[in-house]
Amino acid sequence: MKPPPFDYAAPERLDEAIGLLAGELDAKVLAGGQSLVPLLSMRLAYPDLLVDLRRIAGLDMISESDGRLAIGAMVRQLHAETSDTVATRCPLVVEALRQVAHPQIRARGTVGGSIAHADPAGELPAVAVALDARARVRGPGGERLVAAADLYTGTFTTSLGDAEIVCAVEFPLADDGAGAACVEVARRQGDYALCGAVAQVSTADGLVADARLALFGVADRPVRAAVAEAELRETPVRAAAAVAATKVADEIPFRDDPQLPAGYRRQVAVVSARRAIAQALEAAA
Amino acid sequence: MSSHTITVTVNGVARSEDVEARLTLADLLRERLDLTATHLGCEHGVCGACTVIVDGDAVRSCTTLAVQADGAQILTLEGVAADGEELHPVQQAFWEKHGMQCGFCTPGIVMSLVELLEREPDLSEGAIREVLGGHLCRCTGYVKIREAAEEAVRLMREAS
Numbered sequence: 194m195k196p197p198p199f200d201y202a203a204p205e206r207l208d209e210a211i212g213l214l215a216g217e218l219d220a221k222v223l224a225g226g227q228s229l230v231p232l233l234s235m236r237l238a239y240p241d242l243l244v245d246l247r248r249i250a251g252l253d254m255i256s257e258s259d260g261r262l263a264i265g266a267m268v269r270q271l272h273a274e275t276s277d278t279v280a281t282r283c284p285l286v287v288e289a290l291r292q293v294a295h296p297q298i299r300a301r302g303t304v305g306g307s308i309a310h311a312d313p314a315g316e317l318p319a320v321a322v323a324l325d326a327r328a329r330v331r332g333p334g335g336e337r338l339v340a341a342a343d344l345y346t347g348t349f350t351t352s353l354g355d356a357e358i359v360c361a362v363e364f365p366l367a368d369d370g371a372g373a374a375c376v377e378v379a380r381r382q383g384d385y386a387l388c389g390a391v392a393q394v395s396t397a398d399g400l401v402a403d404a405r406l407a408l409f410g411v412a413d414r415p416v417r418a419a420v421a422e423a424e425l426r427e428t429p430v431r432a433a434a435a436v437a438a439t440k441v442a443d444e445i446p447f448r449d450d451p452q453l454p455a456g457y458r459r460q461v462a463v464v465s466a467r468r469a470i471a472q473a474l475e476a477a478a
Numbered sequence: 479m480s481s482h483t484i485t486v487t488v489n490g491v492a493r494s495e496d497v498e499a500r501l502t503l504a505d506l507l508r509e510r511l512d513l514t515a516t517h518l519g520c521e522h523g524v525c526g527a528c529t530v531i532v533d534g535d536a537v538r539s540c541t542t543l544a545v546q547a548d549g550a551q552i553l554t555l556e557g558v559a560a561d562g563e564e565l566h567p568v569q570q571a572f573w574e575k576h577g578m579q580c581g582f583c584t585p586g587i588v589m590s591l592v593e594l595l596e597r598e599p600d601l602s603e604g605a606i607r608e609v610l611g612g613h614l615c616r617c618t619g620y621v622k623i624r625e626a627a628e629e630a631v632r633l634m635r636e637a638s
Contacts, residue, residue, distance in 0.1 A: 194521035198479035201499030201545050223546070230502070230541040231522035243499065245546065271535070295612030297590060298523060300535035301542060382611040 196233035203245040207331055207358065210244050215333050215356035218242045222358060224267060224306035227298050252305070252360060257282060261363040263329070266305020271296060273304050283364045284476070285324065285373035285393045285405075289316040292375050295383040305359045311344075311351050311414070314386045316375055318345060319415035323391050323407035326364045332357035345414035368395040368403060372477030376469040377410070378461050386410050387453060388461040390418075390441075392469035394425075394433070396477050401425045401433050406470065408441065411462050412448045418466065420444040430474055438467035484548040488513065489557025497544045504528045504539035506547075507554055515555035515585050519614070526613035529586035530554050536593035536609075555585040558592055567633035568592050568626075577626025579617035587613045591627055599638065601631050 200218070204210045214220045218241035223229055232238040246252055252267035255278055262282045264273055273279050274290040293299055293307065293316055307317040308328060320326070321341035328339045333356050344351050353359070367373070377389025388410040395402045404425035406418040421440035428436050442463045449455035485494045488511060495510055504521075507513045507530065516539055519525035523541040530539045531553040558566045565573065568591045578584045590609050594601060606627045615623060 195505075196500040196502070196543075198498070198500055200480040201482065201543070202480075203545070203548075223543075226543060226546060227523060227538075227541055230543060233500070234502075234522050234540070247546065294523075295526070296609055297526060297529055297536050297538055297612045298541070301537050382608075 194234050196230070197236055197239050199233075199240050200242040201245065202242065203248045205248045205250070207249050207360070210246060210249060210358060211331060211333055211356050213242065213244045214358070216242075220244055220355075222246060222309070224309075225269065225301040225303040226306075227294070227302035228306065228310050228312070246305075246358070254361075255279065257366070260366055262366055263361045263363045264304045265361050266303060266308075266359045268304045270299035270302045270304060270307065274299060282366045283324070284367055284371065285320050285375070285391055286317075286364060288373045289320045289375040289391055292316050292377055292386070292389070298383075304362055308344075308362050309351060309353065309359045311347075311349050312385075313348050313413050313415070314389075314410040315415075316377070316386070316389065316391065316409060319389070319391045319407040319409035320375075321362060321364070322415040322417050323393065323405040324364050326362055328353075328359045329361040329363060330357050331360050336360075338363075342417070348413045367393060370478035371395040371403075372473040372475065374469045374472035374476060376465045376472065378465060388458055388465055390462065390465040390469040392437075392466070392473040394470065394473045394477055396430055396474065399430055401428050401430060401474075404433070404437075404470070406437060406441070406466060408445060408462050408466065411445055411458050416445055418444060421466070425470070433474060434467045434471040437470040438463045441466040482545050482548070484545060486544075486547055486550055486552055488552045489554060495544070499543065499545055501544045502540050503530070503532075503542040503544050503547050503552075506544040507539060507552075513554050513556050517582055517585055519582065524614065525583070525586075526590070527583050527586040529589045529613070531589055531593050534593070534597075536590045553589075553592075555588060558588065566592060567637060568595065568630040571630035571633055572623075572626045575622060575626040575629045577618070577623045583613055583615045587615070587623060591630060595630060595634050599631070599634050601627075603628070606631075 220242040221240040223243040377386035447455040517527040519527035
């Protein structure tokens with residue numbers, strides 16, 4: 194259980210880091226290391242070089258502009274979770290982070306790391322997909338914005354190039370009074386989720402005004418429940434959770450594998466979606 | 479396989495070490511600095527036995543590379559109460575409430591609670607449960623550990 198040998202660099206400039214990633218060696222980005230270091234210790238990854246982002250200035254900022262909250266890639270999860278700005282502007286991010294591993298891991302784990310790691314059972318990628326967040330990415334070709342819907346291409350796989358670095362994640366601000374919830378089923382508190390759902394809703398005059406719903410752990414990437422979202426709009430609040438459950442059961446292609454049959458996934462995901470919508474509605478003003 | 483000179487302040491003492499990139503902080507503490515109160519259980523971030531305080535946060539030292547800790551202030555169990563010194567209220571509470579059996583997981587739990595109580599002296603039961611959720615104990619069933627943690631909160635309140 195010791196990592197294999199590799200080289201390590203902690204450059205101070207972003208273009209230096211991009212240069213190292215674009216080089217000959219098989220290089221990996223190191224953010225907080227809470228997924229990568231265990232993978233190294235279990236010898237599931239053998240990179241030649243780790244490029245640590247910790248010395249690069251400006252990657253650990255939380256800032257608001259143009260209706261979006263930008264959370265820097267190196268912002269620690271525990272920091273984002275306890276930030277008043279994030280709690281008011283993007284309550285779903287806080288709700289989801291509370292379910293990520295344990296506080297001792299969130300103290301090191303980063304927001305950008307979670308987004309780029311693309312764990313199909315990860316909470317933050319599902320939040321990004323549900324809210325139409327986008328990743329601000331820098332690479333050899335300059336800077337570009339990647340919509341969360343285009344970011345995830347499969348298990349632990351993204352559409353990013355080998356030398357591209359997620360610099361920040363930009364989440365649209367929640368409506369005033371919006372409620373958010375993250376519900377998941379895991380074998381133990383803090384363990385990887387089997388399945389789960391994230392939801393953000395706002396209401397007006399007893400009706401759902403806007404609903405965002407995405408599931409994780411159900412397929413090889415986070416899945417937006419678009420049919421359920423559309424159906425929820427203008428639905429009376431008291432009927433909303435049941436509507437979400439029915440639509441989710443029909444619209445999602447549930448992954449089947451020996452560990453977790455599709456039928457089980459469907460059942461857990463439907464219950465998670467129903468509870469997530471119900472809890473988000475309760476939290477909505 | 480690159481080698482790096484890092485400087486860390488461990489329990490108030492500045493230490494400079496040449497380390498391989500792949501050395502974890504846990505192995506730096508145990509193998510190089512001979513601070514073996516930090517225990518290694520699972521070595522992939524699950525069990526919490528290796529928890530130490532890095533720049534004020536309780537973290538897993540097995541999923542932190544030594545090179546990532548360059549420049550950091552680190553507190554291990556050895557630094558919580560030196561030999562012959564009065565025990566920290568968390569340690570005292572574990573002693574009085576018998577919050578352990580074999581004791582393998584205890585150093586990590588003590589470090590998590592020390593950090594949490596320094597930050598938030600008026601801990602709710604929910605917060606205690608959440609932080610204990612980050613630690614595996616195969617002996618106690620957690621009841622005595624929870625009682626010890628609650629006692630620690632009481633002792634800290636009394637002392638302040």
